[in-house]
Amino acid sequence: MRKTTSDALSADRRSFLSAGAVGVAALLAPSQAKAADAGEDTLDKIKSSGVFNIGVREAAPPYGFKDASGEYRGFATDIGKAIYDAVNQELGGAIKANYVAVTSQTRIPLLQNGAIDLEAGATVMTIGRSKVVDFSIPHFVTSTSLLVLASSPIKVAADMAGKRIGIPQGGLEAALFRTANEAGTFTSAVKTIGFPDHSQGVTALQTGTIDGYSSDEPILYDVGRDPSQFRIVPMKMNAATQTLLVRPGSSKFKRIVDQTIARLCGTGEWEKLYQRYFGEGGFKMPLPEAGKVLVQMNSWPA
Amino acid sequence: MIDWSILWQAPNGRTLLEALLLTFQIAAISWGLSLISGIGIGLLREAPIAALRVVGTVYVEIFRNIPLLVQLFFVYFIFPRILPGFAKQALFDYGWEVAASIITLSLYSSAKIAELVRSGFNTIGAGLRMAAASSGLTWWQSQRHIFLNLLLRTITPGLASEFVTIFKGSSLAMAVGVAETTYVTRQLGTETFQWLPVNVYASAVYLFCAWAIAGVMLLVEKRVAVPGRIGG
Numbered sequence: 205m206r207k208t209t210s211d212a213l214s215a216d217r218r219s220f221l222s223a224g225a226v227g228v229a230a231l232l233a234p235s236q237a238k239a240a241d242a243g244e245d246t247l248d249k250i251k252s253s254g255v256f257n258i259g260v261r262e263a264a265p266p267y268g269f270k271d272a273s274g275e276y277r278g279f280a281t282d283i284g285k286a287i288y289d290a291v292n293q294e295l296g297g298a299i300k301a302n303y304v305a306v307t308s309q310t311r312i313p314l315l316q317n318g319a320i321d322l323e324a325g326a327t328v329m330t331i332g333r334s335k336v337v338d339f340s341i342p343h344f345v346t347s348t349s350l351l352v353l354a355s356s357p358i359k360v361a362a363d364m365a366g367k368r369i370g371i372p373q374g375g376l377e378a379a380l381f382r383t384a385n386e387a388g389t390f391t392s393a394v395k396t397i398g399f400p401d402h403s404q405g406v407t408a409l410q411t412g413t414i415d416g417y418s419s420d421e422p423i424l425y426d427v428g429r430d431p432s433q434f435r436i437v438p439m440k441m442n443a444a445t446q447t448l449l450v451r452p453g454s455s456k457f458k459r460i461v462d463q464t465i466a467r468l469c470g471t472g473e474w475e476k477l478y479q480r481y482f483g484e485g486g487f488k489m490p491l492p493e494a495g496k497v498l499v500q501m502n503s504w505p506a
Numbered sequence: 507m508i509d510w511s512i513l514w515q516a517p518n519g520r521t522l523l524e525a526l527l528l529t530f531q532i533a534a535i536s537w538g539l540s541l542i543s544g545i546g547i548g549l550l551r552e553a554p555i556a557a558l559r560v561v562g563t564v565y566v567e568i569f570r571n572i573p574l575l576v577q578l579f580f581v582y583f584i585f586p587r588i589l590p591g592f593a594k595q596a597l598f599d600y601g602w603e604v605a606a607s608i609i610t611l612s613l614y615s616s617a618k619i620a621e622l623v624r625s626g627f628n629t630i631g632a633g634l635r636m637a638a639a640s641s642g643l644t645w646w647q648s649q650r651h652i653f654l655n656l657l658l659r660t661i662t663p664g665l666a667s668e669f670v671t672i673f674k675g676s677s678l679a680m681a682v683g684v685a686e687t688t689y690v691t692r693q694l695g696t697e698t699f700q701w702l703p704v705n706v707y708a709s710a711v712y713l714f715c716a717w718a719i720a721g722v723m724l725l726v727e728k729r730v731a732v733p734g735r736i737g738g
Contacts (some may be wrong), residue, residue, distance in 0.1 A: 224714075330698065333697075335699075404579075
């Protein structure tokens, strides 16, 4: 009896320890993996495969969304379509467009493994991110704002001191508030709570679980359209330049991407897109000064 | 460019460590609460009074059958609305996100532990029940001194796997913005785009900790095994 018990125990122990060893090995395996096509210019990849895989957002209006008929649309998606046209023209007109829905979590792995050749979304440029991917010239500029209930005592950014402020998960708002709290911008630290999507943040605001919801200004205009319920407080704490993502080492491809954005800005197409998604055709957000400057800077002479 | 150093660079190293401690905090408190209430609810289902058995059954069926995430949103969004102002403020000061996650995990797991306890009761033969009754023990005395003692030892493997489930379940707290390990690693991934290091880190942390928990429970299992039964 005694012997059997100790035998069973050591057998259990052995299988238990080997389970751990296998797990560790499995975890380290992906670190040996290399990008599928490192070194190949994306333009050459598109040429040889005949397909241009465009990463677009499915649920990030007005930048990218799926409309009622199931078609991908949006400000950044439409810029992606213009880039497809330019690439298709460059390569002789036989290239197929393939739209792939991406999220803020999947965009980088998919770009790295070649599943998408371009991410046409609303990605903010940061120095840290520039170590991993290449950026196009900026296609949009925005800033972080605050949405509060119409009855809220928060009138200016400084009133956020000590309050509970919701932010979107996976955005750069967390870093913005962290830096401001460390620098003592507010008289008492702002507590941030990250929500998986904007609608949950707005629900939390309506139920009184948070005092404000902070995000990209156009998104707040979109979710907070009802002025009898909501008010937008400008924070004036940052400027976020947004970019399309390109695989590193693809200068031929990146050149077409940049030229397309410059052409859209120079020909007035950019402002038409703005009006369609943000302005008259959307939620009537006036074109900010920074946006006008961006268009001027991107309007390269022929 | 894969850059592993983002895992320990300031302030990331500290943030990840705090997140790990928060993961442990949520898991440990939820274990304690769900073990105690799980045994309590399990006993209710064996109680000599019919009304109590109904209460136990209703509890188990409600909390076992609603998905954890749905329960979490329900608790998180609804509770503050029905609480009086001062209680709401106290919860918010403690950290309502963490509290809501612990409450939800405990409700869900206690229902599952209650089921384990009930199945443990089924392993106790009629002979032992009759022996207990004929020796003059009251209902509570026979639970306390004989049945609970035996059945907790019988269901130890089930409890071990429930503990591991709770530990991993703590990652669901990210849905309401708790900065535990899953939340912080995803945030770090989107900020730095270094997805490989952060995903390897998160997987390694959960694997290693869950493995360690299972290891400890394996030792407990051997020690408390009922002699003469399988594994004893």
